[in-house]
Amino acid sequence: MDNRRRRRVWLGVAALLFVLAGVLMFAGQGDSLPKDDGPQVEFPRRMRGEERERAEKRRTWVVPMVADAGTVTQERPRPRDPLLAALPRGPGRTAVVIEANALRHSPIGELLLDCMMRDGGKQLDEIRKRSGVDPLQDLDRLVITDEGMMLSGNFGNAKFQEMMGNAVSADYGEGARVYEPGESTVTRPDGTTETRRRDTAVGVWNNQLFMVGKTPDEVKAAIDRVEGRGPDGPSVIPEGSTYGEMYGVLSVEQIAKLLPPEQAELAQRLRDVAQNVELHVDASSDVALVAEVRGPDADKVTDLGKSLGAALSLARMKAQAEGEKEIAQLLDFARVQPDGDTFKLEMAVPLEAIKERLAFCKQERQAAEATAK
Amino acid sequence: MNPVLGIAGYVLREAMSRKFILAFVVGITLVLSVVALSLRLDVVDGALAASRLFGEEIRSSIRSVDVALRPVYTAAAFIVFYGGILFGIVACSDFAPSLMSPGRIEHLLALPIQRWHLLAGTFLGVMTLALGGTLYGTTGLVLIFGVKAGYWTAGPLIAGLMACVGFAAVYAVMLTTATLVRSAALSAAAGILVLVGGVIAGFRTQISSAFEDGLSRTAFEAVTLALPRLSSLAQAAGDIAASTPLEVHSLGTLLAGVMVFGFGALAVGFWRFEGKDY
Numbered sequence: 331m332d333n334r335r336r337r338r339v340w341l342g343v344a345a346l347l348f349v350l351a352g353v354l355m356f357a358g359q360g361d362s363l364p365k366d367d368g369p370q371v372e373f374p375r376r377m378r379g380e381e382r383e384r385a386e387k388r389r390t391w392v393v394p395m396v397a398d399a400g401t402v403t404q405e406r407p408r409p410r411d412p413l414l415a416a417l418p419r420g421p422g423r424t425a426v427v428i429e430a431n432a433l434r435h436s437p438i439g440e441l442l443l444d445c446m447m448r449d450g451g452k453q454l455d456e457i458r459k460r461s462g463v464d465p466l467q468d469l470d471r472l473v474i475t476d477e478g479m480m481l482s483g484n485f486g487n488a489k490f491q492e493m494m495g496n497a498v499s500a501d502y503g504e505g506a507r508v509y510e511p512g513e514s515t516v517t518r519p520d521g522t523t524e525t526r527r528r529d530t531a532v533g534v535w536n537n538q539l540f541m542v543g544k545t546p547d548e549v550k551a552a553i554d555r556v557e558g559r560g561p562d563g564p565s566v567i568p569e570g571s572t573y574g575e576m577y578g579v580l581s582v583e584q585i586a587k588l589l590p591p592e593q594a595e596l597a598q599r600l601r602d603v604a605q606n607v608e609l610h611v612d613a614s615s616d617v618a619l620v621a622e623v624r625g626p627d628a629d630k631v632t633d634l635g636k637s638l639g640a641a642l643s644l645a646r647m648k649a650q651a652e653g654e655k656e657i658a659q660l661l662d663f664a665r666v667q668p669d670g671d672t673f674k675l676e677m678a679v680p681l682e683a684i685k686e687r688l689a690f691c692k693q694e695r696q697a698a699e700a701t702a703k
Numbered sequence: 704m705n706p707v708l709g710i711a712g713y714v715l716r717e718a719m720s721r722k723f724i725l726a727f728v729v730g731i732t733l734v735l736s737v738v739a740l741s742l743r744l745d746v747v748d749g750a751l752a753a754s755r756l757f758g759e760e761i762r763s764s765i766r767s768v769d770v771a772l773r774p775v776y777t778a779a780a781f782i783v784f785y786g787g788i789l790f791g792i793v794a795c796s797d798f799a800p801s802l803m804s805p806g807r808i809e810h811l812l813a814l815p816i817q818r819w820h821l822l823a824g825t826f827l828g829v830m831t832l833a834l835g836g837t838l839y840g841t842t843g844l845v846l847i848f849g850v851k852a853g854y855w856t857a858g859p860l861i862a863g864l865m866a867c868v869g870f871a872a873v874y875a876v877m878l879t880t881a882t883l884v885r886s887a888a889l890s891a892a893a894g895i896l897v898l899v900g901g902v903i904a905g906f907r908t909q910i911s912s913a914f915e916d917g918l919s920r921t922a923f924e925a926v927t928l929a930l931p932r933l934s935s936l937a938q939a940a941g942d943i944a945a946s947t948p949l950e951v952h953s954l955g956t957l958l959a960g961v962m963v964f965g966f967g968a969l970a971v972g973f974w975r976f977e978g979k980d981y
Contacts, residue, residue: 333977340819340974347967351960352928358957359905359935636752639765643750646767665766676764 374574374612393558426578445691450698576611635673706816710824735843773945780862780944792894797887837863862940872965879972905934
C-alpha cells in the first residue's frame with residue numbers, strides 16, 4: 331500500500347472511530363437530565379420555620395389572673411399552648427405527641443387514610459355520626475402519656491352528652507367537665523338504649539381538649555395544669571421540641587418494655603445508662619426518626635451509642651447478605667452521633683418502601699368504593 | 704519482538720530515567736505512608752465507631768464502615784481521576800515532542816518499523832506508566848483501608864482503571880498534537896483543552912439549556928457530542944469507588960466510547976505522521 335493510500339485509510343478510520351465514539355458515548359451516558367433516584371431523607375434535627383409558626387399560633391390560652399387588692403404587682407401571664415400545659419411534669423415521664431392534622435396531609439398520611447378507609451369509609455362515617463367529630467377535619471393532635479391519652483382540636487360540634495349518656499359527671503375549673511368511670515346508659519339514634527361500661531375517666535376542656543385518664547383525679551390534675559393550678563415545673567415537652575409529625579419524650583422504662591425479650595441485655599443497659607429519650611419523627615416526605623438519648627455518665631452513654639451503632643451495622647450487613655435490599659437501603663441512613671452525655675440515633679424509612687408495603691390498602695379501598703357505587 | 708512493544712519499552716526506560724517520574728512514585732508512597740501511619744480507625748462489629756488523624760479524634764457519627772468510608776473513596780476516586788489526568792498531562796507532555804526532536808526522529812525512522820508503530824509504541828508506553836502509577840496508588844489505598852477498617856473493596860481499583868481510560872483519550876490528542884507541532888507546551892495545552900472539554904461534555908445536557916434554542920445550542924451540542932465525556936466517567940468512577948448506584952445508562956458503552964475516541968485521535972496522529980517530512 332503506498333503512503334498516500336495508507337494515509338487515506340487512517341483518515342477514514344479516524345472519522346469512523348469519532349462517529350462510533352460519539353454514538354457510544356451518547357448511548358452510554360444518555361441524553362436525559364440525571365434523576366436523583368436515591369432516597370433523600372431530611373432528618374428532624376431542629377425546629378423549622380413553619381413549625382415555629384405553628385407553635386406560635388397554638389399559644390392561645392392565657393391563664394386568668396387572680397384578683398387581689400392591688401397590693402402585689404402581677405406580671406401579665408404569657409399565652410401558652412393548652413395541650414403542652416396539660417402534659418405531665420418532671421423527669422422520667424412519657425409523652426408522645428402525634429400531629430394528626432399534619433400527618434393526615436403528608437404522603438404517609440394519605441397511605442394511612444387508605445388503610446383506615448379500606449371498608450369504603452363506613453367506620454369513619456359511623457364515628458362522625460355518633461360523635462359529631464370528624465377525625466380528618468377536627469382533630470389536631472393526639473398525645474399518649476403514661477397516665478392516658480389526650481386529643482386536641484375543635485370539638486365544638488361533639489356530642490359528648492349523647493356519647494356519655496347518663497354517666498356521672500361534674501363541671502371542673504374554668505371550662506372543663508369531668509366524666510367518672512362506670513356504667514352509663516346511652517340512647518342510640520334509633521331511640522333504643524344501650525348500657526356501656528367505661529373503665530376510664532374522661533375530661534373535656536373548653537371543647538379544645540379531650541382527656542382520657544385512669545382516674546378522675548388524673549384528668550383533674552391535667553386540667554389543673556392547663557388552668558395554672560398545677561406544679562410550676564416545665565412541661566415534659568418544651569415548646570422548642572415540638573418539631574416533626576411525631577415527637578415527645580419516652581421514659582427509659584417504657585422503651586425497655588417495648589424491646590423484645592432477646593434484647594433484654596440492651597434493655598438493661600438502657601435502664602442503667604440513659605435517663606430519657608427524646609423522639610422526633612418527620613413524615614413530610616420519607617419517614618425519618620431522630621432519637622436523642624441522654625444520661626448522666628458521658629462515657630457510658632458513648633459506649634451505649636457505639637453498641638447501638640454496631641448493632642445497626644450488623645443488621646445492615648445481615649440484610650445485605652440475605653439479599654434484603656430494601657432493609658439494607660434503609661439502614662444506610664442509620665447512624666449514631668455521640669455528643670458528650672447524649673447521642674442521637676438517626677434512622678429512616680423511604681416513602682417508596684412504605685408505599686409498596688401499604689399498596690394493598692389503596693386497592694381494597696378502591697374496590698370497596700366501587701362496590702358501594 | 705513486536706516493534707510497538709519495543710518502542711513502548713524505550714519510552715518506559717526514558718521515563719524511569721526522569722527524576723520527575725521518580726518524584727511522582729516517591730510522592731504516592733509518601734502520601735500512602737502518611738495515611739497508613741497517621742490514621743487510626745476504631746471498628747466495632749462493622750461500624751466505624753471512632754477515627755483519629757494524627758492523634759486527633761475526628762468528630763464523626765457511628766455508622767457502617769462502608770457507608771462511613773463512601774465519601775473517602777469518592778474523594779479518592781476524583782483525586783485519582785482528575786489529579787491523575789492533570790499530572791499525566793504535565794509529566795508526559797514532552798515524551799512525544801522529545802521523541803520527534805531533530806537527531807532522534809531520524810534515528811527512529813531509520814529503524815525497520817512502520818511510522819505508526821512509533822506513535823502506537825509511545826502511546827502504549829505512556830499508558831503503561833499511567834496504569835502502573837494508578838494501580839500502585841489505588842492498591843495502596845485499598846490495602847490501607849482494608850487492613851485498618853476490615854472493609855475490602857475493589858471499587859477504588861476499578862475507579863483507577865477508569866481514570867486510565869480517560870487519560871488514554873486525553874493523551875491520544877496530546878500525541879496527535881505533537882505530530883502537528885513539536886512543542887511540549889502546546890501538547891500539554893491540547894491535553895488540558897480536552898480535559899476541560901471532557902468535563903463540559905459530561906454536563907452537556909445541563910449546560911445546553913443555558914443556550915438559546917437555535918444555532919448556538921445546536922453548535923454546542925454538536926461539538927460536545929464528539930468530545931470524550933470525562934466528567935461522566937469521573938462521576939461513574941466515584942460511584943463505583945463508593946459502591947453507590949451508577950447514574951450513567953451503560954458504563955461499558957460509555958467507557959468504550961471514550962476509548963474509541965482515543966483511538967480516533969490516535970488515527971489522526973497516524974495520518975499526520977505518515978505524511979510528515981523530517
